[in-house]
Amino acid sequence: MKKPSTASALPKELPIPAVLGLTDPDEGDWARLRGIQYSCLGHSTFARIATQVAAMLAVAALVLGQVHPVIVAAWAVIAATTLWRGVRIDRSLIDADRRRISRDEVNAQMICSVLNGLAWSVPLGAFGFFVDTETQVKLWVVLATLMTASAVLLPAVPLGTLLFTCIAGGSAIVFFLSSGMFDMVAVSVVFSGIVIAAAIESARRHITTKVAEAGIIEKDEVVSMLLREFEEGEADWLWQIDTSRRVRSASPRFAFALGMETAEIEGMPLIQLIAGSAWESGQFSSSLRDLAERLKQRENFSNLLVRVTIHGRSRWWELSGTPKFDENGNFDGFRGVGSDVTEARENSDKIAWLARYDTLTGLPNRLMLTETLGEALTYAEKWRTRCALLMIDLDRFKSVNDSLGHLVGDQLLARVSERLKELMTDNELCGRLGGDEFAIVIRDASDLQHVECVAERVIQRLSQPYEVDHHTLYVGASVGSAIGPRDGSTVETLMRNADLALYRSKDTGGNAHCTFEPALHAHAEERRKLEVALRHALERKEFELVYQPVVAADTEGVVSFEALLRWNSKEHGSVSPVKFIPLAEDTRLIVPIGEWVLHQACREAMNWPEHVRVAVNVSGEQLLEQNFVARVVSALTQSGLKASRLEVEVTESIFLRDTAKANAALEQVMALGCSVALDDFGTGYSSLGYLRKLRFSTIKVDRMFVQGAATGNPESLAIIRAVVAMADSLGMSTTAEGAETQAEVDIIRQLGCRKIQGYFFGRPMSAADALALFRDSTRLTNQTAA
Known part of the structure; x- marks a missing residue:
């Protein structure tokens, strides 16, 4: 995702030297903040021109008749020139908020402020000696008006106001001192100080506001970008429904997921769009019922897995939704996000299948056999019945595998599994433990004769010849059985005892069925000690x-x-x-x-x-x-x-x-x-x-x-x-x-x-x-x- 190109965050602390532009602290992106400050200058140029032109006319009207017109005209040209130069520089900085302002540009603007202040020091500092006292006071009023206008029109750049006020106000203070008008000196000092302080505080507040606005704009840009990229994603969409659970403001991606046009789904019930034929029959899947119930109860939900039907095909959607309310707190519908997770769900199902089934034979593997045996033991102990485990090992399989190769051996194992499946009823589950070892779980073995019959059928069926890859193969089957919970109350014990019975069957020559006896355990213990x-x-x-x-x-x-x-x-x-x-x-x-x-x-x-x-x-x-x-x-x-x-x-x-x-x-x-x-x-x-x-x-x-x-x-x-x-x-x-x-x-x-x-x-x-x-x-x- 493309992010806004900001090197670092805008500063939070605004010290006075930094606000004035005299220093750039290390913390925060001050170069960017300078751009935000100086870009405001270009938006007030017309007001500044109008203010200074009006002040020039006022000064000319006050001094003409007491000062030679040529001198007044020359001063007006100088003042207008400094004003025009400053306006041009200010206009060049109007895009500074979108780039990084250089120190040369800051210095150029500061010089223009100084020159403009020097030009406006002339009316009182020079003309004041040639006019009467009343005119002097009026000229001071004009300068005070300009200083105030500078503070008001340039709130983001207090340095310009400070320089202008210091020069223009300083000239008035010097003039009043030289004229012995100490009361006016005091007024000038106090007024200039107030203007400078107000300019600095106004600048701090203005900059703080601009920083907040920039942060909001940046967040809006990020959110807009995320929403745009989210909408342009391959499998995700936004959805929204009203209080009647009908689709509103349908997004193009949501319509695409439904295989329809945006105009078609607008105003349609959400459940109807995704229920398929179940909408007419009312036979909703449990996941659809869960979704409908949450919408009805106005509950938040996240990553809810829902089975939907789109054009007759089953899909899996993952939906998240939040109820929305208007400014008066009234329920106004739902909005949320969704994604099609059918492929991930199918992969998950495949992984779950692989975890419990053998890939070669398609039979349940050891994990599923042990789970089934555990359930059968629990049921047998609860209802005082019996279950059974038969362990099966193929006789002479190793010779086939070694002489004809693993490919033929694998095909033989697949044929064996097919025959075992044929023998199974709802009461039995057969699976592969590994190699040439298989097992059968008999859930209800209350009739022990049934266990014997199953073992005999297995031995007889597996001993019949196999045709594999133009070879006629003969293998037998040795079977060992254990009855639960008589021969073991846990899965591990029952499997161990059935295995011991299997060893005994193989020791007798194979192709036979042996049941577990306590003596076998004693023999196994003896073998372990040996x-x-x-x-x-x-x-x-x-x-x-x-x-x-x-x-x-x-x-x-x-x-x-x-x-x-x-x-x-x-x-x-x-x-x-x-x-x-x-x-x-x-x-x-x-x-x-x-x-x-x-x-x-x-x-x-x-x-x-x-x-x-x-x-x-x-x-x-x-x-x-x-x-x-x-x-x-x-x-x-x-x-x-x-x-x-x-x-x-x-x-x-x-x-x-x-x-x-x-x-x-x-x-x-x-x-x-x-x-x-x-x-x-x-x-x-x-x-x-x-x-x-x-x-x-x-x-x-x-x-x-x-x-x-x-x-x-x-x-x-x-x-x-x-x-x-x-x-x-x-x-x-x-x-x-x-x-x-x-x-x-x-x-x-x-x-x-x-x-x-x-x-x-x-x-x-x-x-x-x-x-x-x-x-x-x-x-x-x-x-x-x-």
């Missing part, structure tokens, strides 16, 4: 390695040991690997623990014969770490173990997370000279692509196939034969795990496995016992590796 203890296990030196021998199938000589981790907790005693290994992987503690295992196993292997290897299990969390290969190098370097004596064991599951990264890490490990074994082959996804891309040194056959083969199970026999044949053709060795009986050892040899591992040849043993095998048995130490 995690706390696990975080300190390394620093407390609670871990140890045991070693299980792997022997050659033909000679039964030890060819390697598999290093197995054991945890003897000070708080929990001996903790099974089945418990703490998954926990370590979930918490990523497996990375530092695995590094310790690598270093410890390599150091211990240095005590064994040169042909004996050590095998170390590596989890996916370790392998996908950026510095995994560097950690292997560090373990070999610090222990001095040859790379060929270290075997890294991995399972197929690591390839489901990031195949490219896993392959790259294993290739670098093999480039060091280490061997890589594929553990539990045949129990997972068993893709032959892994064998084609990586040259594993060993494929390990799981114990369940060994046990099955020993009992004559044809499938187990076929699988082992196939694995052995494939490994032989690819130049890989095979190790059969879990051999516990002579029968199992015999069948393993018959099927062609090259190495055997199991309790039949040795349980996991301490490092000292492993070393004792080589010291106490000549037979074992004389054998060579398979």
Whole structure:
């Protein structure tokens, strides 16, 4: 907005030297005030000319006959010249209020006042010596009249009056003194003083008035400018109605907002203009009713959001209004401002939607689910009913996401959400918690069988195949449920307990529904305490390695040991690997623990014969770490173990997370000279692509196939034969795990496995016992590796 070009405000304090123009104080814009002062001179030039011409004629009439006419004429010419010069300067200052007056212009006007005063000192100061006493007094009257006229006609510039009075009045005082007319001296002194004082006070009041007027004008300009710019704005307008609530003085912007001409809306009821079809039906929106009520009650309102209808389209207006009254205090209608905030309202609605709905699936998000669950809990506690929360996690979704990419994964999630919506009734609300986790809030779960039915329908529907981007995909659903307020009286407790039930469902293999039981909470608490203890296990030196021998199938000589981790907790005693290994992987503690295992196993292997290897299990969390290969190098370097004596064991599951990264890490490990074994082959996804891309040194056959083969199970026999044949053709060795009986050892040899591992040849043993095998048995130490 363009503002008036004022450097600073006009001064409020008006000291006499400043009023006279002798000083310019620092406070206030005195240059601008000088312009206001001196611009007044040009408006009184005619009166000044008339006054001085009349005084000249009076002086000439009084002295002619006593003073030579030529002298009087010469004086009149001089006086007229000074008057004319002063008038010209005064006329040049008539626009000084719109600009800044210079010091030269002030000085020029002051000089003219001095010259004019000197010209008028002549009638009494010079002519007075040649005229009689009566004429002298009359000449003094003429001078007194001029001094008074100067004070009256030049109220804004007292300096001119002061100079004129001092010179003209001073000449009279000097003349009367020289003539011995002391009474006239006193009269002249008193009169001149009164004129000077009156001129200064009159100037102060005049300037004060001008300052006030300038302030009012400036404010009017600002208000006019604001109103003009407000009216010219894109979305704002002024509106005004009379006592009958009809539009008066309609502004063009208001008419434009209504899509009508100004003349059309003049005199129309405001509510009718903005109500649309509701004006006829009487079915007003609540916001319109609120507006009408405020107008009826003559209440002030500000930023009132009103839904209006303009040409059949709904819009949102923000209105502010104030009742107006006439000078007698009678109500005279309303005036106010308004703006169209439809776009802002729609954006606000969109933001509110985004805050409560998931953008990918369109389902309610965690925030809305928790709000709905909170309402359901409140209702259940109030009316002694039940509600329920079902937590849903997709089985095998991660493998889809990792193998086919996030785009396919997102499309799959959208299809899942569509199926969930199909299953919902008015009693259920389904939403997405995040990732592949969903939830269902059942508002009325008084019939627990209904909860079971909903869970079964979800599992059955979500387990059906999906066609996504030319791929046929299969995922399952694990469901955990908790009943409120039985299993929790707060949202947080109920969600936690439903989550615990979900974990139990996934632990059982997935594609199942489990309900919450108090034992699950105890299990979760145990897991939490176990995690706390696990975080300190390394620093407390609670871990140890045991070693299980792997022997050659033909000679039964030890060819390697598999290093197995054991945890003897000070708080929990001996903790099974089945418990703490998954926990370590979930918490990523497996990375530092695995590094310790690598270093410890390599150091211990240095005590064994040169042909004996050590095998170390590596989890996916370790392998996908950026510095995994560097950690292997560090373990070999610090222990001095040859790379060929270290075997890294991995399972197929690591390839489901990031195949490219896993392959790259294993290739670098093999480039060091280490061997890589594929553990539990045949129990997972068993893709032959892994064998084609990586040259594993060993494929390990799981114990369940060994046990099955020993009992004559044809499938187990076929699988082992196939694995052995494939490994032989690819130049890989095979190790059969879990051999516990002579029968199992015999069948393993018959099927062609090259190495055997199991309790039949040795349980996991301490490092000292492993070393004792080589010291106490000549037979074992004389054998060579398979």
